[in-house]
Amino acid sequence: MLDPNYVRENLEAVRAAMKARNFPPDALDHFAELDAERRRVNSEADAVNHERNTASKEIGALMQSGKKAEAEEKKAAVTGLKERQAELEKRRDDADAAMRELLSGLPNLPAADVPIGADESANVEVRRWGTPREFGFEVKDHVDLGTNLGILDLERAAKVAGSRFAILNGKGARLERALINFMLDVHTREHGYSETQPPLIVNRDSLFGTGQLPKFEEDLFNLTDERGFSLIPTAEVPVTNYHRDEILDASSLPLKFVAYTPCFRSEAGSYGRDTRGLIRQHQFEKVELVKLCLPEESEKQHEELTANAEKILQLLGLPFRTVVLSTGDMGFSARKTYDIEVWLPSQQTYREISSCSNCGDFQARRMGTRFKRAGGAKPEFVHTLNGSGLAVGRTWIAVLENYQQADGSITIPDVLRPYLTGDTEIR
Template sequence: MLGLDVIRQNFELVCQSLVNRRADLTLDAFRELDVSRRRLIGEVEQHKATLNRISPQIGALLKAGQQTEAEAKRAEMRELKSSIEMLEAELESVEHRLQEIVRIIPNPPHASVPIGDESANQEISRWGEPRQFDFPPKDHVELGTALGILDLERAAKISGARFAVLKGVGARLERALISFMLDLHLDEHGYTEVLPPFLVNGDALFGTGQLPKFEADLFKLTDERGLYLIPTAEVPVTNLHRSEVLDSAQLPLRYVAYTPCFRSEAGSYGRDTRGLIRQHQFDKVELVAFVKPEESYAELERLTAHAEAVLQRLELPYRKVVLATGDLGFASAKTYDLEVWLPSQGMYREISSCSNFEAFQARRADIRFRRAAGAKPEFVHTLNGSGLAVGRTWLALLENHQQPDGSVTIPTALRPYLGGLAQIP
């Protein structure tokens, strides 16, 4: 979220950022409401000053025996108080409407972000060469079903479309990938592991930017508590420090968390409906960082490299892409997507998004830090990235490491997590 002062002081830049983002939003109403707000504040202050001036006059008039004049001043005060009440009620309404607009203004993109829609996304680098098969490669659904490790039909019987049952080595492979990712980020990258709740309140989702704009993408419980299933570990982990003032010496804070994720995928019907690409429930290992503002863009490079390390260890070809302004997420100032190669589709597909939110989430969640004792608190910068989306890693591993007979070779780095298993079956 942007502060009112930030929007006022950078009004034209914020307006241009909305154009660059292809956002269906203008700030005309904001400007009109802001003018009304300042006018109302001025009128309230003027009336209160008049009250303060009149009040001592009444006592003096009474002391001088001027009862009629004193009563006239009392009537004037009553009229002023009534006007103040009406003006303050109008001011409260204007401020509420201003906040409603502020809450749906997306984060302005960083100056280094390319301008344009999805077609303006820029490839930064590639790692690994897509494998040249001497046989027609199968997709993960055909492979997993034939191996007896993926069952979509029974999942549909239990829960409906866009759910999966992993069985046998398939379930163990999912668990192995989670453990491998966690260990890599803990032991080599220095993160602190967190196991957060999988249900969160509306304040938590507001803090990270899912509410109010994206409520349709969430699963909400129907009881009186108003809790939601998390769409990503970013939500509970970022909110660990909501309404806190951190000490400068605590920063940077880096957390890694495994959680299941739940998304309704509103509006996505007809896209990626086959297999594990787009599920209502999936596993993810998430990286979250809290840093000083001047360190956040170096941290974005660092965090992205940590996600890349997972793909490299698993011998999965991928490319790194910086998203253009029109393809950025609501809260992000800059995002790198990592896209893994899928042989069955002959293309790269997103497997991780690594984003710098600058102070956008911190302002919504009131997460600040103090550089020194007695110093004024400042908003931290928050970042997060998938390290990685486990289901997509599972399917990418099957497709890239498949063999002519339908078996799948396990990458060397993952074998210790599967009891030394080198191949499925």
């Protein structure tokens, strides 16, 4: 959510930012009048309220000093105020709701150093690590490799659940579990994150807080339960909302969380994209990094978080590149996003395996997550960051494809062997 005061004072800049994000800026056409109405009605309602409060106090005083007649007289006078107050309050509530609706539908403003562009073609590569391996034989993709090894069964997953689901078997399942444990261990032991296990089901307030609602309802799996539950599309939702509607002590920041969870996405509108294999699933495993920090630290924390995610790929020996997303390719809540893309030999290209975003105070404002500095200062909004550290399913794919041998077996990366009781290969 954008700061209404900022929007009021920088209307044209905000309009330009919306345009850069491919977001139709029409919504802003009504901002000025809506804002003025809201502020005017609010102060009127306030004034009438004050009048009524004062009168009621006076009645109370009169009653206590036994002046019943005078009190009755005053009561009659106050009764007339009630109607006027009710009317003003309704107008105020309407204006507030309209303003909230307007603001809650606007995406975050891009940071100044984000490249401007219409889509992913404008993304800018910022670094590259590792060299794609020379195979000397025809590489297979993870579907053929996994299926032939008997560790991946997509056909039966389609029977049991449907398309975009997978079943991992034997060493495939163990590899998935090893990756999860490896990632959690690195982030907790070496990067200082606190491990947390959040609910996999969240309510609508949480989804509003991180920005999935109101605009992206169709991406979610909603439960039929009348309480408005949804399956989490990412651990970012429950973990970032952990401190919703709280005021934290500045000295407790930054807070760094790492959470492993399954994620559930309906992938509505992605028909025909990545239909083969594990790339795009309705259910996938992810280790997520979340930070809450001071505003002046969020850029530094963003770089660090991204480096923490990259570290996993380095330890696994998987080549990758990191790109900064252009204004047209960024997510709704982000002010700046780095995507980390891992090399996939079967596609001869880098594919997204992590997305690390600095959301500034955008989510905090929606969630009401604030902090207080020492010395009685007024509360300020924290900055929130999140990133995959990493998407486990896609890491599984990358390990299979990058470590495949000519006979279709897989060499297990050194760092994972302790997690697989010393196994050196899958065959």
